[in-house]
Amino acid sequence: MSSLAYETNHLEESRQADTTLQSLRPVPRISIQAFCETDAVAGPIERAGEDRRMAKAHLKVHMGGLATALEFYQTAATPNLIIVESREEPQALLASLQKLAEVCDASSRVVVIGHHNDVWLYRELIRAGVSEYVVAPISMADIVGVVAGIFVDPDAAPLGRSIAFVGAKGGVGSSTLAHNLAWTMSALFDSEVVVADMDLPFGTANINFDQDPAQGIAEAVFSPERIDEVYLDRLLAQCAERLSLLAAPSTLDRTYDFEAEAFAQIIDTAQRTAPVVVLDVPHLWTGWTRTTLARVDEVVITATPELANLRNTKNLVDTLAKLRPNDGPPKLILNQTNMPKRPEIGADDFAEPLGIAPLAVIPFEPQLFGSAANNGRMLGEMDHDHPIVQTLNELAHVLTGRREIKAKRKTGLALLLDRLNLKTT
Known part of the structure; x- marks a missing residue:
């Protein structure tokens, strides 16, 4: 067998193994x-x-x-x-x-x-x-x-897909993207989505969705013995027809110190109630954030094109490679790019030391984001035809497995070489 044929077979076997693993509970x-x-x-x-x-x-x-x-x-x-x-x-x-x-x-x-x-x-x-x-x-x-x-019981209800969003630094827009993508997934696919705001003292999901629920994720995490589908359903606030929120209390009347497994049962239960569970993970490094990022189906890192973000993203990518040795690398979104008068690291230069290309590059657009935040509405509700909203639609397809990441467009020379290769084969 030629080396090319061997590599092709090996890659196909690897893809089949990855597919098998992704389908396992x-x-x-x-x-x-x-x-x-x-x-x-x-x-x-x-x-x-x-x-x-x-x-x-x-x-x-x-x-x-x-x-x-x-x-x-x-x-x-x-x-x-x-x-x-x-x-x-x-x-x-x-x-x-x-x-x-x-x-x-x-x-x-x-x-x-x-x-x-x-x-x-x-x-x-x-x-x-x-x-x-x-x-x-x-x-x-x-x-x-x-x-x-x-x-694993084959007759049990299927588990939903868990997607964790985490920022490389505070203030990079990870929560905003998590909330908007959750809303987009529920609206585009008519699919039930649960958002869990895991930033208990400072979470913004209740503001972004214009909600003020009396209960939320705090009641679940402080009463783990009560967690089941019925109890969780009582804690969920309805944000849209197919979107439910497990809101953070966003108060400082107590401290929020948790064991590494504190959120595991909440996430497992949420996955039994909805096809997609979006986790808004705060920019912290604790036992429970580490455990959460290690066990979810997909991790999305949001970063802005600055040196500290690059360092933190590199640390996250390297650590997750050790915690998740049999999974692909996390997805990367570069946010708030092309900010006026701010020196930036180009997208290609940012991606090179990470070994992963950005899934999306979202420009700095304060008018759109600010208006949506101040009105408690999602970007898609503010301007359905905006290019950033179209980008979010593409991201929703990719993160739910409905579409693969599009390859970069080839240059004219690469296209010419491809045509020549087709003619000679």
């Missing part, structure tokens, strides 16, 4: 122990444990196959899931698994990773009570998919 809080004979299997399992969809699961990888597992469980309790790799022949593998069954709790599930592509073996393993048999080599996506297939 988070795994619940379970314990998993894996016993591996080869690094080629241990590596993908370890990477699966780092995936955000496995954030609630506790995974430990041991080197050594069935023999090590048998010895280990002589004195230790078995977890919710045992993953074992074995290079044994089919008959020997079945015999070893029978011994493992003798030391396992009845509630423990077992996944076997073998090296024999044998239909008879697969049927015998399933008949013996094994949850799944996977033939090596395996990928990280294979492991996450197998675990999700066992422990």
Whole structure:
């Protein structure tokens, strides 16, 4: 196979794996122990444990196959899931698994990773009570998919898509874009959208949507034991026909210090009630903001074209790459560009050290934004035909997965070369 064909196949496999991962729902809080004979299997399992969809699961990888597992469980309790790799022949593998069954709790599930592509073996393993048999080599996506297939209820209501907006600095317009894009998504697609204002002391969603709800996100985060779909529905303020707001109190009568998992249940519950959940994350770096950004489906960073914004965006991009190793990079929006008399970093120069191109470049337009903010209305309500509103429409399509990011327009020379290549093939 030529190197070009190999790279094409590899890219296609990567795209398929990404698609598979994106469609998977988070795994619940379970314990998993894996016993591996080869690094080629241990590596993908370890990477699966780092995936955000496995954030609630506790995974430990041991080197050594069935023999090590048998010895280990002589004195230790078995977890919710045992993953074992074995290079044994089919008959020997079945015999070893029978011994493992003798030391396992009845509630423990077992996944076997073998090296024999044998239909008879697969049927015998399933008949013996094994949850799944996977033939090596395996990928990280294979492991996450197998675990999700066992422990995630396929009949449960589908989870909505969570999109977190965060600013590289305060005042860059991240909240304004989050609110306007949420409104745009609900209006364009006739789809239910929930906005959660997570800036409890200084949130502006209630002002931007001209709302003054008596309750909101504070009641949910301070009463986690009460959170379910019914309770959350009572806290939501209706901003438009298909847009609901979980408003921040925007008061300073108490301090707002939270544990890392404080908002996790709120977000999970909101995702069960709406196809899209937009999270307006404040410009902070705490345990809960870190956890939120690590686990959402999509992160959108808003920045203005200045040096401090570039530094902060670079830090966010690098940190999120570690927190979300199996996801693509965050989306970037450059906002408030071409401000009169302000020296700026060009969009290409801003993007180069980040390794990501801006999803959109939005010019400084104080009249449009100021009028909308002062009237408690969205940009699309103020001027439906404005170019910035059209940009927001495009962003809504991309962020909801309805449209891919458009490639940059090719130069005349590039187009000419493409035509010449087509003629010679």
